[in-house]
Amino acid sequence: MPVPDTSESPDTAGAPLTGRLLGLRPGERPAVIAAFLFFFCLFASYFMLRPVRETMGIAGGVKNLQWLFTATFVVMLLAIPFYGACCKWLPRRRFVPWVYAFFIANLLGFAFATRAMPDNVWLARVFYVWLSVFNLFVVSVAWSLMADVFRPGQARRLFALIAAGASAGGLAGPVLGGWLVGTIGLTGLMLLSAALLAATLPGAGYLFGWRRRHGAGAPDAAGASAAGPDPAQPVGGGLWAGLVLVARSRYLLGIGVFVILLATASTFLYFEQARLVAEAFPSRQQQTQVFSALDATVQALTILVQVFFSGRVARRYGVSALLTLVPLAVAGGFVLLAMWPTFGVLAAVMILRRVGEYAMLRPGREMLFTVVDPETKYKAKNVIDTAVYRAGDAVSAWVKTAIDALSGHPATVALAGALLALAWAWLGWWLGRRHEGQLPPAGSPAPAVSPGPTASR
Secondary structure: OOOEOHHHOOOOOOOOHHHHHHOOOOOOHHHHHHHHHHHHHHHHHHHOOHHHHHHHHHHOOHHHHHHHHHHHHHHHHHHHHHHHHHHHHOEHHHHHHHHHHHHHHHHHHHHHHHHHOOOOHHHHHHHHHHHHHHHHHHHHHHHHHHHHHOOHHHHHHHHHHHHHHHHHHHHHHHHHHHHHHHHHHHHHHHHHHHHHHHOOHHHHHHHHHHHHHHOOOOEOOOOOEOOOOOOOOEOOOOOOHHHHHHHHOHHHHHHHHHHHHHHHHHHHHHHHHHHHHHHHOOOHHHHHHHHHHHHHHHHHHHHHHHHHHHHHHHHHHOHHHHHHHHHHHHHHHHHHHHHOOOHHHHHHHHHHHHHHHHHHHHHHHHHHHHHEOHHHHHHHHHHHHHHHHHHHHHHHHHHHHHHHHHHOOHHHHHHHHHHHHHHHHHHHHHHHHHHHHHOOOOOOEOOOEOOOOOOOO
16 A cells, blocks of 8 residues: 555654654654755855846846846746756756756856956856856756655645755855955855855755655555656656646646746836845945845845744645735735835835745745646746746836836836736635645545646657
8 A cells, every 4th residue: 555645744743842843753854954955055056146146237237137037038948948858868866966067067167257257248147147047947956856855745844944944045155155255256156156056966866865765755565656757767758848738737827827926026126126226326346235135134034934934834724825925915015115115115025025935935836846747847847937937037027117118107016016916816825725636635645646638758
């Protein structure tokens, strides 16, 4: 008989006090630590360079940001078939290291190019686009790994705690970057970022081994996996299978629209942030310090929410609550911004939105993929996390530019953002309900199911 998915039960009898407080069951602590450290290194690697990217974006002119967003989307589209080829031929346990090795090589190339051409504006623009692509790809692959390793009940209890590793890395990254950049320069930061990314690779290997013993691939009495194909096998499918899977499934289309609305709210606030920061802080050094301070504040608050609040909300109220509360709060923030369009109000709303995204939306979004098959986890999910997200960025960037040109008043954009955030909240509630409907009852097997027709293999 297959291993039942009783992992959702909050019963932690016999576990240490910290395990009971954090919702850990016996045998889960090593995997949570490995996943936490995996995300810590990954996000420290990215956030170390993020303030530099933001400064480069302003240097090219706030009025030109929509072109950088569009370029990022185009690069995402071009990358999809190459990503699909990797999924088709590489076993899942080797897929993550190969993707990360590719980006490590990119970072090393940028480090040497920056040393040779430190003031080249086109290199700065290419780096801005590359880092925007890098961010979404490596994070998407990381969460695909987690959705593959943990069962749905485990994900509900543990994903918020695991995501705290991302927040800790997101806090350490800008602090380390701000402290070291004067000593080792941008080239040194890129080399250190590459080393941190390489440090994630042992964790991926350990998690796949744990999956087989205690996670989604724990064998039944006959030795068969309870959750789809063995990670030693490639995902398979066509090069464009991710797009086909999304197009054929209402569930995945709903997730895609949810991501577009998230990207729209983020882009509207991002452009206002760039405009107000450029007005209030004229020098590049001041701008980088402001962005670093915002990043550090966001990550510190996110850790507290993830460790002490998000998991309890998920266990008590389900995924719907994680996906609904933040959009409602953002809608209220947009209304405040329409009434008082100042940097202080904007900073508060940005912090609210980003803390909510990292602490609640991201874990909730990733839980949606724990009930689907491996091809959907690695291909359709990546399309949504990268191309669909950046499509939302690009379209909303041009929409905001058009609204600004027609109205000339920031309140118009803020009110439009509030209306979109309300639609975003409703969709989050609908997705949460659909996810709950696909969870097996306690004590029954927890197979990975397809959300709709699959692409031809």
